[in-house]
Amino acid sequence: MRTSQEVPAIRQAEAGREAVLLRWGLIPYWAKDEKFGYHTINARAETVDRKPAFRSAFKRRRCLIPATGFYEWKKLNRHKQPYHIRVKDRELFAFAGLWEHWRSPEGKAIESCTIIVTDANEVLKPIHDRMPVILDPGDYDTWLDPDNRDVDRLRSLLRPYPPNRMEFWPVSWKAGSLHMIRLRGLQLAEAVIPARCTVLFLLSPYR
DNA sequence: CCAGACGTTGTT
DNA sequence: GTCTGG
């Protein structure tokens, strides 16, 4: 497993939404070492507004992390079976994320992010007990608005995705596999990159 | 009080 | 920066 990986993210800037690449694994601004991010690829929805590592980003630095699918492993007797999971009828969806800015004592700056996770819905529970939060497109504006201080409203968006909107199938596992897809007329590479239990797949322009 | 943690999952 | 655990 690589120690760090960049993922695409959408966030609200002064001039409007912007797409950026962020290091996956949120590094709080007060962290002494960038290695802190090794343990923060996920944030629990149940506590994300209170945990010291995430609460500051939860207030002002929420983002979307686009994906075409994700993976979870089902524990079997001796092995683990990976499943590819998608949202029905949608080639592209978005995880609820947070981002943060960090600067080392030497001045090295890193922008990083994390994906919020919650309880798995009834369909995914047999595979794994947790799942990333997937937002409805109608909630993107609410989630991204840095001036939104309505914590209850924001937290209410962090629910398991409706189970009848998901589809999944078992896949074979090969680290670093890559395949080409067409999305909205663009040829893209869909990368499958392992990182503990949740894997993100996305979207970088194919060259 | 004050040093040390501050995070998630659970094999890779 | 703030909380917690010893």
Add this chain to the structure above:
DNA sequence: CCAGACGTTGTT
């Protein structure tokens, strides 16, 4: 998962 703790009060 697995190693290590397993207790109380709370400054000097």
Add this chain to the structure above:
DNA sequence: GTCTGG
């Protein structure tokens, strides 16, 4: 033996 912290 069981819980917890890493």
